Amino acid sequence: xxxxxxxxxxxxxxxxxxxxxxxxxxxxxxxxxxxxxxxxxxxxxxxxxxxxxxxxxxxxxxxxxxxxxxxxxxxxxxxxxxxxxxxxxxxxxxxxxxxxxxxxxxxxxxxxxxxxxxxxxxxxxxxxxxxxxxxxxxxxxxxxxxxxxxxxxxxxxxxxxxxxxxxxxxxxxxxxxxxxxxxxxxxxxxxxxxxxxxxxxxxxxxxxxxxxxxxxxxxxxxxxxxxxxxxxxxxxxxxxxxxxxxxxxxxxxxxxxxxxxxxxxxxxxxxxxxxxxxxxxxxxxxxxxxxxxxxxxxxxxxxxxxxxxxxxxxxxxxxxxxxxxxxxxxxxxxxxxxxxxxxxx
Amino acid sequence: xxxxxxxxxxxxxxxxxxxxxxxxxxxxxxxxxxxxxxxxxxxxxxxxxxxxxxxxxxxxxxxxxxxxxxxxxxxxxxxxxxxxxxxxxxxxxxxxxxxxxxxxxxxxxxxxxxxxxxxxxxxxxxxxxxxxxxxxxxxxxxxxxxxxxxxxxxxxxxxxxxxxxxxxxxxxxxxxxxxxxxxxxxxxxxxxxxxxxxxxxxxxxxxxxxxxxxxxxxxxxxxxxxxxxxxxxxxxxxxxxxxxxxxxxxxxxxxxxxxxxxxxxxxxxxxxxxxxxxxxxxxxxxxxxxxxxxxxxxxxxxxxxxxxxxxxxxxxxxxxxxxxxxxxxxxxxxxxxxxxxxxxxxxxxxxxxxxxxxxxxxxxxxxxxxxxxxxxxxxxxxxxxxxxxxxxxxxxxxxxxxxxxxxxxxxxxxx
Numbered sequence: 123x124x125x126x127x128x129x130x131x132x133x134x135x136x137x138x139x140x141x142x143x144x145x146x147x148x149x150x151x152x153x154x155x156x157x158x159x160x161x162x163x164x165x166x167x168x169x170x171x172x173x174x175x176x177x178x179x180x181x182x183x184x185x186x187x188x189x190x191x192x193x194x195x196x197x198x199x200x201x202x203x204x205x206x207x208x209x210x211x212x213x214x215x216x217x218x219x220x221x222x223x224x225x226x227x228x229x230x231x232x233x234x235x236x237x238x239x240x241x242x243x244x245x246x247x248x249x250x251x252x253x254x255x256x257x258x259x260x261x262x263x264x265x266x267x268x269x270x271x272x273x274x275x276x277x278x279x280x281x282x283x284x285x286x287x288x289x290x291x292x293x294x295x296x297x298x299x300x301x302x303x304x305x306x307x308x309x310x311x312x313x314x315x316x317x318x319x320x321x322x323x324x325x326x327x328x329x330x331x332x333x334x335x336x337x338x339x340x341x342x343x344x345x346x347x348x349x350x351x352x353x354x355x356x357x358x359x360x361x362x363x364x365x366x367x368x369x370x371x372x373x374x375x376x377x378x379x380x381x382x383x384x385x386x387x388x389x390x391x392x393x394x395x396x397x398x399x400x401x402x403x404x405x406x407x408x409x410x411x412x413x414x415x416x417x418x419x420x421x422x423x424x425x426x427x428x429x430x431x432x433x434x435x436x437x438x439x440x441x442x443x444x445x446x447x448x449x450x451x452x453x454x455x456x457x458x459x460x461x462x463x464x465x466x467x
Numbered sequence: 468x469x470x471x472x473x474x475x476x477x478x479x480x481x482x483x484x485x486x487x488x489x490x491x492x493x494x495x496x497x498x499x500x501x502x503x504x505x506x507x508x509x510x511x512x513x514x515x516x517x518x519x520x521x522x523x524x525x526x527x528x529x530x531x532x533x534x535x536x537x538x539x540x541x542x543x544x545x546x547x548x549x550x551x552x553x554x555x556x557x558x559x560x561x562x563x564x565x566x567x568x569x570x571x572x573x574x575x576x577x578x579x580x581x582x583x584x585x586x587x588x589x590x591x592x593x594x595x596x597x598x599x600x601x602x603x604x605x606x607x608x609x610x611x612x613x614x615x616x617x618x619x620x621x622x623x624x625x626x627x628x629x630x631x632x633x634x635x636x637x638x639x640x641x642x643x644x645x646x647x648x649x650x651x652x653x654x655x656x657x658x659x660x661x662x663x664x665x666x667x668x669x670x671x672x673x674x675x676x677x678x679x680x681x682x683x684x685x686x687x688x689x690x691x692x693x694x695x696x697x698x699x700x701x702x703x704x705x706x707x708x709x710x711x712x713x714x715x716x717x718x719x720x721x722x723x724x725x726x727x728x729x730x731x732x733x734x735x736x737x738x739x740x741x742x743x744x745x746x747x748x749x750x751x752x753x754x755x756x757x758x759x760x761x762x763x764x765x766x767x768x769x770x771x772x773x774x775x776x777x778x779x780x781x782x783x784x785x786x787x788x789x790x791x792x793x794x795x796x797x798x799x800x801x802x803x804x805x806x807x808x809x810x811x812x813x814x815x816x817x818x819x820x821x822x823x824x825x826x827x828x829x830x831x832x833x834x835x836x837x838x839x840x841x842x843x844x845x846x847x848x849x850x851x852x853x854x855x856x857x858x859x860x861x862x863x864x865x866x867x868x869x870x871x872x873x874x875x876x877x878x879x880x881x882x
Binding site for chain 1: 468469471472475476478479482483485486489490493496498509538539540541542543546549550
C-alpha cells in the first residue's frame with residue numbers, strides 16, 4: 123500500500139515501546155486531536171458570534187438556543203478547550219515523570235511548555251468572549267493583575283485591554299487574540315513542536331534493551347491507532363457536549379461595576395485562592411510566573427538523567443525534578459480544591 | 468485492530484444517534500419579533516399557554532421583554548428569568564418606571580394624563596401617609612396630623628398652593644427602627660401590609676400583587692402561586708377589598724386583626740359591621756364612582772385619605788338646587804373616550820353628555836340621556852342604573868352638609 127498524505131505525516135516506522143499507551147498515555151496525540159476539534163468548532167462559532175459588548179451575549183444565546191446544533195458545537199468547543207488544558211497538563215507530567223525533558227529533547231520541552239501556557243491564554247480569552255456576568259470578576263480581577271506588575275504593568279494593561287479600564291475595545295482585543303493572535307503563535311509553535319519530536323528521534327528514547335534493533339511498528343499501524351483513539355475521543359466528546367451544557371449567564375450589564383462574587387475559571391482557581399492571602403503582584407503574577415520558570419529550568423539546571431535510566435517511568439536520576447513537580451501539582455490541586463469549596467466550610 | 472476500529476465506529480454512530488436524540492429533546496425556539504422593539508424573543512417557546520395580558524398590550528406589538536425584561540434569547544429557564552424585572556411582577560413600584568414607564572407609555576405627559584407611574588408614587592395607596600401620620604400623632608411622635616413620613620421618601624410632583632395649603636411638599640421614609648415609641652415601632656412591623664409596595668397578608672382573600680398590578684391584575688380568591696396574566700381597568704370591588712374592608716388595627720396590641728366574619732353575600736362582604744352605607748355602595752363597584760386621581764394620585768401629596776378622596780354623593784346625584792356637573796364630548800381626543808375605549812361594554816361617542824367631578828374628571832360610565840335623566844352603566848357588571856337626583860326629590864338636606872354620613876341618616880340600608 124502506498125502511504126497516503128496522512129501516513130506521510132508520520133515516520134515510516136517507530137519503536138513499538140515508544141508508542142505504548144501506558145507509556146505515552148496518548149496525551150500528546152489527544153492534545154492535537156482536541157486542538158483540531160477546537161479549530162473546527164471555533165470556526166463554526168465565528169459565523170454567528172458577534173464580538174461587541176451589546177451583541178456578544180445575545181449572539182451566544184442565539185448560537186445556543188436557535189442555531190441548529192449550535193448549542194452542541196458550542197459545548198464541543200467548550201469541553202474540548204477544558205479537556206485540552208487537562209490533557210496537555212497530563213502530557214507535561216508524563217514528559218517530566220518519564221525524564222523525557224532532558225537533552226536532546228529539552229528545547230522541545232520548552233516549546234511544549236509554551237504551548238501549554240498558550241492553551242491557558244486561549245482558554246482565558248475564550249472564556250472572556252462570553253462577556254456575561256459569569257466572567258466579569260475574572261476579567262476585572264485577572265487583568266488587574268497585569269496592572270500590578272511594577273514599571274511595565276500600566277503599559278501592558280493598556281496593551282491587553284485597549285484602554286485604562288475594561289471597555290468595548292477590550293472585547294475586540296480579546297477576540298483578536300483568541301481567534302488570530304494566539305492561534306497563529308500556537309500553530310507555529312505547535313508545528314515546530316511536532317517537527318522536533320521527529321527530529322529528536324521520536325517522543326522518547328526507548329529503554330536500553332530496546333535501543334538496538336528494537337521491535338518496530340509501521341506508520342500504517344500508527345495511523346490506525348490514532349484513528350481508533352480519534353473515534354473514541356469524538357464519541358466521548360460528543361456525549362459530554364450533548365449532555366453537559368457549557369456555562370452561560372446573563373450578558374454583562376456594566377463591565378466596570380464591582381462584583382463581590384469571585385469566580386475565576388477553574389484552571390485559575392488556584393491563583394484566585396492565592397490572591398486571598400497576599401499581594402496581587404506576588405500572589406497573582408510572580409508565583410504563577412515562577413511556576414512556569416521553574417518548570418522551564420528543570421532540564422537546564424538539574425543534572426542530566428543517565429541514559430541507562432531513560433525510557434521508563436520515574437527514572438532515579440530525575441528524582442529531584444519529579445519531587446519538585448509533584449509538590450507543585452499537589453499545591454495547585456490543593457489550592458484549587460480550597461477555592462472550589464463553598465465558602466464557610 | 469480492525470475489529471477495534473469497527474467496534475469504535477459502531478459506538479460513535481450510536482453516540483451520534485444519542486446526540487441527535489438529545490438535541491431534538493431540547494425546546495425549539497418559537498420566535499416573535501414585537502413591532503415596538505424589533506428584537507427577536509423566544510419566550511413563547513415555553514409560555515405559549517399564557518393569555519394576552521390585555522387588549523391594549525397586544526403580544527405582536529409588545530412581546531414579553533419590553534415589560535418583563537429577562538433574557539429574550541434564552542431557552543433555559545434560570546438564564547431566561549435571571550434578568551427579569553420585579554420577578555413575576557414587573558409592575559412593582561421599584562421597577563414600574565422601567566417596565567410600565569417611558570415617555571411612549573405610562574410616564575408620558577401630565578397634560579395627556581399619561582404620567583401614571585410618577586403620579587401613583589405620590590398617591591396615598593403608595594405613601595400610606597395617612598395611617599403612618601395618625602399612629603405617629605397618637606403616640607406623640609409628631610405634634611399634629613400633617614404628614615411627615617411615607618413608606619418611601621417621595622417628592623410632590625406639584626408643590627402645595629399658597630400658605631394655607633397644608634398638603635406636604637415632600638415626605639421622608641418611615642423607618643420604624645428610628646421611632647422611639649414601641650407602639651409606633653410595632654405598627655411599622657405588624658401593620659404595613661396594604662400599601663402598594665407591601666406583600667399581601669397570606670390567604671386568598673388578600674391575594675394581590677404589588678405596584679400597578681395590585682389593582683390592575685384582579686387576583687383575590689386565587690392561588691398566589693398561580694398569578695394571573697391580565698391587566699385591566701375593569702377592577703372589581705373584590706380587588707379593592709384585598710386591602711380595604713379586610714379587618715382592623717388593634718391599637719392596644721398594635722397589630723392587624725383580620726375580619727373574622729365570612730360574608731355570604733355582597734352586602735355583608737362590603738362593609739364593617741358598624742358602618743352605615745347605602746345601596747349604591749354595595750351594588751356598584753368602587754371604580755364606578757371613585758376616580759383615577761383619587762386612587763392613583765394627582766401629583767400632590769396628601770395628609771390622609773379624606774383629603775385625597777373627593778367624590779361625594781352629590782357628584783352623581785347633585786344637590787337641592789343643581790344637577791351634577793356634566794360635559795358633552797366634543798371630539799375624539801376627549802380623555803373620556805380613551806377611558807371608555809378600554810371597556811368595550813360601555814358605548815360612548817362624540818356628542819354624548821357625561822357627568823364630571825368637581826375636578827373635571829369624567830365619570831364616563833354615567834351619561835345624561837336625551838330625556839334629561841341620568842343613567843349609570845356599571846363598569847364591571849354592565850348593569851344599567853337610573854341615577855335619581857336630589858333636585859326636585861323632596862330631600863330635606865341642609866345644603867352645607869354633603870358628607871356621606873348626613874346622607875346615610877336617611878338613605879342607609881338596614882342589615
